[in-house]
Amino acid sequence: MKVLVTGGAGFIGSHVVNKLIRQGCRVTVADNLSTGSVNNLNQAAAFVQMDIRNPEILQLFESERFDAIVHLAAQTMVPKSLENPVYDSDVNIAGTLQILEAARKTGVKRVVFSSTAAVYGNTAAVPVREETALQPASFYGLSKWAVERYLALYQELYGLEYVVLRYANVYGERQGDFGEGGVISIFVRNICGGRPVTIFGDGGQTRDFVYAGDVAAANWLALGTTAKNSIYNIGTQTESSVNLLVEELAVISGKTVEKQYKSVREGDIYRSSLCNEKAVENLHWSPQTLLRDGLARTYASLTGVEHGCAT
Incomplete structure (x- = not known):
């Protein structure tokens, strides 16, 4: 399987890349290194230094013809999203749309998207289930929720498969x-x-708190699951x-x-x-x-x- 990992030089992304390579995938990493590091890169992965908001990313998709995308590149700081919601939206929504459009135009089969527990906001029902009403308390959570809705519509309109993974606090x-x-x-x-x-x-x-190696395993399972076009909590x-x-x-x-x-x-x-009951049952994943x-x-x-x- 030929997979593009956006944000693959970052903390979580590097764990995902390592897992995919161990499973025999051909991996390309796209990362602008704003928070990632070349020191995190697996030498077996191809690397392209590029921002997901750059329209030229379509050329990468056209030349490589990926089977699937693991999309981790994002603005992930709650305080920063409150200080600068325009920037948060630009990276998390507009940047993701560049990825989705490139995927649609080049025949990518599936997108695995890294979402967050922040979409739930404050709720009395803990542990939180996927069907809980969403009340994000930050623009970061709101922007991730917006991308989830874009993915559902891209699937409905264009047949692009997706799996959304809502992470707990990864370390x-x-x-x-x-x-x-x-x-x-x-x-x-x-x-x-x-x-x-x-x-x-x-x-x-x-x-x-969920360990990054366990999160990487969830991404690998999401790439191959038949329980697609769905949302899964990834936590303990x-x-x-x-x-x-x-x-x-x-x-x-x-x-x-x-x-x-x-x-x-x-x-x-x-x-x-x-x-995490849904992930345990359908993805066959557990921490x-x-x-x-x-x-x-x-x-x-x-x-x-x-x-x-x-x-």
């Missing part, structure tokens, strides 16, 4: 400070530097508080951690956990990595040591 090796799971790398860096960690709110807010179905996250990192690092609490950030939701094990791997990758902090 793992090669993680930066960006996106929904970036708090982990920020916490690790502060802990290793002997600095306090900043918690916005009371620390009781929960997130569903477990709520973990920010306070618990700090405690786990303290155990892993062997450090005493000072916590500083600040006001809640606009657009942040309080409770988040995704019901394989326990939080402490995944955090230990992430910690080691960020600090360069298995135990104790890097000097």
Whole structure:
């Protein structure tokens, strides 16, 4: 299978690329390197440095004739979407439309799209199911929801298959400070530097932390599933508080951690956990990595040591 991975030099994208190559796919990565890094690239993948908003991306599609697209390239920061909703829309909606039009014009069979738990917003029903009414509390969540609707209409009008994966908070090796799971790398860096960690709110807010390797497996399964043209939550179905996250990192690092609490950030939701029953049943996917094990791997990758902090 010939697959284009947009954002494949990024944190999650690099895990997906590695998984697809291990499964025998011929992978091309398109990434503008705004948040990704050439150091994340798998040497077995072809690489094109290009922004998804560039109309010339059609030429890449015409020359390569991809079978499928895994679309991860996006603006993923909730605060940035609130500060600059025009930019958020330009990347996440207009950029995706460049991809969808190129896919339509060149006979791509399927698009696997990386969406987010942010489409749900604040909801009392946790864990959240796919059929829950969507009430995004940020322009980031809204832009991802808009793309989901575009995909459904492209399928109806043009027959372009899609699978939407709504990620919980993804973490793992090669993680930066960006996106929904970036708090982990920020916490690790502060802990290793002997600095306090900043918690916005009371620390009781929960997130569903899912390991990047498990997310990569979901993308691989989405490429081949017969349960297509559907939406799946990709999470652990477990709520973990920010306070618990700090405690786990303290155990892993062997450090005493000072916590500083600040006001809640606009657009942040309080409770988040995704019901994954639909993915388990239809994609035959389930998370394989326990939080402490995944955090230990992430910690080691960020600090360069298995135990104790890097000097």
